[in-house]
């Protein structure tokens with residue numbers, strides 16, 4: 001099938017040579033001195049040979065083109081080109097690494113062939129290859145070690161390999177071992193090889209892929225390589241900050257594939273902002289750094305958080321951004337049998353507070369209160385802090401189905417906990433909120449209340465913020 005398709009495309013054919021008593025593959029030789037190239041079986045490695053040098057040049061050009069497309073400067077992290085679009089990247093996998101993955105994932109297919117004669121042929125070929133390296137009769141365990149690219153003892157002592165499919169697999173596996181920590185393993189119980197890949201972010205530590213599941217292998221290896229790119233990006237102190245937040249949910253990156261709700265000016269800004277490479281006075285890397293002040297309001301350092309969230313000149317834009325999100329949310333709530341109140345007091349209570357969005361479901365006696373807050377995505381912690389700051393008082397209802405531990409509005413915060421260690425965690429969080437938002441606690445106005453369960457005793461206890469490590473002066 002494959003030969004007949006290539007015969008149509010490039011005019012190749014199989015031929016039997018009576019003189020040399022062997023098969024050969026005939027390929028038209030364009031632009032060379034001969035008309036056709038005849039490839040005998042023992043030169044088969046030249047046939048499908050993929051040279052990685054040109055691929056690396058190609059990858060480099062693709063990276064440059066992708067950065068142009070995303071309006072990123074040269075110093076932007078290249079990892080963004082290879083990340084999955086659901087994690088905020090361009091989703092183009094590097095071809096040089098694809099070749100390594102294809103080489104490795106081809107091996108288990110041969111090892112698990114259903115044809116006994118293919119299995120026998122593969123076994124003898126691989127045993128011969130490993131024997132040449134170790135100069136002794138190999139066991140299955142040695143074969144797994146050879147394929148993993150081990151340089152231990154005799155595997156490193158004799159640096160001589162017969163070039164074959166299996167030496168290619170060894171080379172590709174050892175490169176992937178350095179990058180993502182994969183290895184080959186022989187299972188004595190199941191009497192078969194398996195490939196062990198670290199499982200990032202799953203319940204298990206490693207994934208074991210037996211040969212008959214080889215079809216999954218390519219995807220798992222690609223995921224592991226992509227995970228490594230993401231980890232490298234997140235480890236960067238400046239360019240990884242926002243990506244820690246936006247890679248957590250595919251909803252943050254919905255526009256990458258479809259371009260929905262995105263104007264060209266947004267596109268030109270968003271990738272630079274996400275990587276923190278907008279050319280601002282306090283965020284430039286090169287050139288003179290004498291004047292870091294905000295060019296609009298004169299604040300001491302013009303950084304992205306300042307421009308987006310703190311610069312008073314842009315304060316009407318903050319409100320516009322907040323209201324746009326609020327009205328979009330309100331528009332998405334299914335309207336059947338619920339009442340939606342935007343920026344109005346909740347029903348049936350005597351309060352002047354006006355949450356952003358209140359959805360009242362009288363039938364199920366349920367109220368959902370939503371308060372929109374737009375934090376700067378400064379590491380994942382910023383989102384936790386913001387969601388805590390956004391929680392409001394429940395009014396005798398169950399709010400969003402979760403028990404409420406924090407009652408907060410404007411400049412008053414109440415923390416509720418059943419256990420002392422829970423209270424410590426809450427105090428710690430409150431401390432971080434205060435530090436993040438620039439607020440200070442006034443110890444004279446702080447009070448604690450201790451409710452003893454069962455006995456109905458309510459008393460004022462000592463301790464809490466005023467003489468705690470969380471005190472803010």
Ligand SMILES: [Zn+2]
Pocket residue numbers: 294295296297298299306307310311312313
């Ligand atoms: Zn400013």
